Amino acid sequence: xxIRSFVFWTAWAVSGLAWAGVTLENTRVIYPxxxxxxxxxxxxxxxxxxxxxVWIDDGDPSLSxxxxxxxxxxTPPLARVMPGTSQTLRIIFTGADLPxxxxxxxxxxxxxxxxxxxxSEGTNYLQFAMRSRIKLFFRPPxxxxxxxxxxxxxxxxxxxxxEGLKLVASNGSAYFVSLVNVRAMxxxxxxxxxxxxxxxxxGSMAFSAYKSEGVLADSTxxxxxxxxxxxxxxxxxxxxxxx
Numbered sequence: 436x437x438i439r440s441f442v443f444w445t446a447w448a449v450s451g452l453a454w455a456g457v458t459l460e461n462t463r464v465i466y467p468x469x470x471x472x473x474x475x476x477x478x479x480x481x482x483x484x485x486x487x488x489v490w491i492d493d494g495d496p497s498l499s500x501x502x503x504x505x506x507x508x509x510t511p512p513l514a515r516v517m518p519g520t521s522q523t524l525r526i527i528f529t530g531a532d533l534p535x536x537x538x539x540x541x542x543x544x545x546x547x548x549x550x551x552x553x554x555s556e557g558t559n560y561l562q563f564a565m566r567s568r569i570k571l572f573f574r575p576p577x578x579x580x581x582x583x584x585x586x587x588x589x590x591x592x593x594x595x596x597x598e599g600l601k602l603v604a605s606n607g608s609a610y611f612v613s614l615v616n617v618r619a620m621x622x623x624x625x626x627x628x629x630x631x632x633x634x635x636x637x638g639s640m641a642f643s644a645y646k647s648e649g650v651l652a653d654s655t656x657x658x659x660x661x662x663x664x665x666x667x668x669x670x671x672x673x674x675x676x677x678x
Contacts, residue, residue, distance in 0.1 A: 456481045457516055457547040459569060462666035463613075464543055466507075466528060468535075468575040475524045477545060479516040488513050488546040489524055491571060496542070505541050506531030507571075526571070533573055537609040537636035541571040570613070570633075578609045585610040586661035586669070589634060592676035593652065594641075600651050602627075602642045602675075606634040613662040617642055619654040620672070626654050 460476040467473075479485055489512055492503035500512070506529050514522045526543075533539045548564040585608035593600045602619060606612050617629040626649035629642040644651065656675050660668040 456565075457485045457487055457545065459545060459567060461569070463569055463662070463664070464526065464571040465664050466526065466571060466573045468528075468573065471527070473526045475526060475543070476521050477514075477516060477524060478521040479518060482518050483550055484515055484517050485550070486513070486515050486548045487522070488548075490544050491526070492542050492544065494540070494542060496544075496568065500544075503544075506533070507541065509543070528573065533575070535575045537578070538575070538611050539573040540611055540633075540635075541573065542568050543571045544568050570611075572611060574610075580608055580610075582610045582612075582664060583669070584608070586612045586614075586671060587673075589614075589671075589673060590676065591657045591673050593654065596641075602629060602644075602651065602654070602657070603639050604634045604642060604657075605639040606636060609636050611635060614642075614659045615662065615668065617657065617659040619644070619651055619675075620656045620658050621649065621653050622655065624649065625658075627651055 457477050457479045460478065464473060464475055477487060477489075488500060489509050490500035490503050491505040491507045491509060492498055493505050495503075498504070508527050508529055510525045510527075511522075516522045545567045546564055547567070585606065588607065589612055590605040590607070592603055592605070594603045604612075604614065611633050613631075613633040615631040617631065618625045619627040619629065626647070627644040628646040629644050632640050632642060634640045654675050656672055658670075658672045660670055663669055
């Protein structure tokens with residue numbers, strides 16, 4: 436899943452707005468544990484050059500590139516991407532005591548800073564840098580089963596809590612399973628729409644409803660989409676276990 440945010444750069448009274456548009460080739464990175472390196476392409480389809488900064492963190496988006504913790508190097512960490520060109524980013528695992536029986540999750544960041552806009556002297560403008568974050572999965576070799584089966588075998592159940600019933604997904608596999616467009620169903624009727632999230636290996640995740648059209652307790656199945664290794668959405672419908 437791709438997360439994008441604007442980073443406030445410079446502001447006066449607004450008479451214009453400028454931002455850059457460098458994009459990543461993929462919405463996620465799979466790093467095989469036995470790979471020497473993995474390449475990722477950043478492309479600039481705009482008419483202006485952009486300065487990009489890239490780094491990897493272990494899940495804390497508030498950390499600066501200098502303070503981010505992750506057992507990877509990425510080169511070049513800074514690059515100027517000319518209009519209509521691309522830049523190959525080389526990711527190398529530097530070694531760490533990561534679990535060998537399941538995936539580990541990290542985040543790759545790209546900060547895209549546009550050039551100063553061409554405005555007349557004394558003209559005020561507002562400028563932003565755009566930060567993108569995508570998931571990087573470190574996948575040890577020889578994990579059992581497949582990511583597709585991991586998603587298909589997610590177990591859904593209703594569990595009581597202090598706030599009432601909640602919808603919980605359990606993952607018995609070694610893979611992270613990213614789920615989007617999650618809906619609690621009764622037949623063909625959508626009873627609730629739930630926020631997207633990922634379910635960790637050998638773990639569970641409670642999904643919260645942001646839109647309800649019925650009573651969650653009446654649900655009989657969950658329809659959702661999981662994000663595969665290529666960033667494509669694949670449909671699933673799984674029966675719901677009742678408490």
